[in-house]
């Protein structure tokens with residue numbers, strides 16, 4: 001019997017033993033097409049020779065040197081690579097490297113609070129985030145997250161956070177509203193919340209540019225983030241963009257915020273950064289925030305033992321070089337369009353597929369009981385979970401999400417294949433889903 005505290009103690013999981021390109025193999029030799037890169041992690045597939053070589057090289061030379069005594073070459077190189085690729089307007093900021101998306105969010109929240117104090121606004125200690133969002137599982141990240149089911153057990157321990165509406169046109173745009181008017185209406189909820197809490201009390205606003213794990217690949221309406229930026233500027237609120245899942249080329253641009261035409265003050269990114277070869281995440285702070293820090297204490301008030309881990313950073317440097325040398329962000333745009341077209345052809349008229357959405361190689365299907373009313377399936381059918389497990393039986397890994405427990409019990413299937421995915425792989429993905437969906441829908 002396993003001594004691992006698995007997520008589900010009763011589950012008997014296959015043992016993954018080998019990776020090759022977009023495929024994983026278990027101990028029995030069964031082959032799986034990794035159509036979600038795990039959870040949008042494995043953006044280069046599972047056997048990128050340059051990344052493996054970079055990890056070997058760095059671990060052989062120097063695995064670790066603590067950041068209170070030293071900096072190291074891979075982390076300096078990686079920080080520079082991220083800063084020069086940050087969205088226009090971000091400026092020459094600085095980067096902090098940690099081990100997971102949740103940790104990067106903790107660093108971001110604490111850094112935003114620190115900057116407000118350094119600005120002389122110590123009463124700014126509260127955060128505003130959005131319902132139906134996910135920002136991680138540590139206590140701070142869980143507090144800003146709007147996934148009610150994941151929060152429930154810990155409700156009494158969480159920080160007080162105000163949650164406003166997500167920008168989720170499929171579910172919440174009024175029929176007589178333009179996408180732009182809808183985006184403006186929900187962005188304006190931020191200003192209402194700031195004024196209600198007290199304009200000098202809010203430290204930061206947190207949002208995923210393209211929402212991932214909770215509701216499946218939901219990009220904002222046009223102009224939404226421009227309006228958010230204006231409101232944050234007007235009220236001295238720091239804007240944190242959580243690109244843990246949607247960053248690193250996944251949506252067809254290096255950072256997802258590039259496509260919104262505005263720069264946030266803080267960006268977090270993780271999954272695709274290490275591409276699964278190493279656990280690593282980053283928090284980028286804009287030039288403006290760094291200037292405040294320089295004029296103030298001059299020191300980050302937060303630290304972790306494995307910050308700037310040399311091997312993890314060396315892996316990420318190789319990930320970004322591979323992505324760019326092999327023109328993989330262009331591949332995300334092309335293959336993303338191909339995947340989207342294949343999904344639309346196959347499921348566009350499906351009576352239980354309410355929406356097909358996403359950007360780049362970050363695409364999702366939303367399943368509904370009734371397409372006209374958009375009524376979700378009752379939770380008792382466990383559509384997303386059952387689909388995930390039947391797909392895995394058939395050799396396809398796809399990421400389910402369901403039950404935001406926020407008055408909306410949607411079932412979604414998220415597809416985030418490696419950027420090296422081929423047209424044949426896309427055909428296998430769409431065929432396997434098509435063959436499997438009927439078996440999980442109520443008769």
Ligand code: PMP
Pocket residue numbers: 039100101102103105134135136137208212213242243244245246270
């Ligand atoms: N933010 C977002 C947007 C995420 O999707 C996730 C992970 N699904 C996290 C934060 C937390 O990252 P991790 O699981 O690496 O702690």
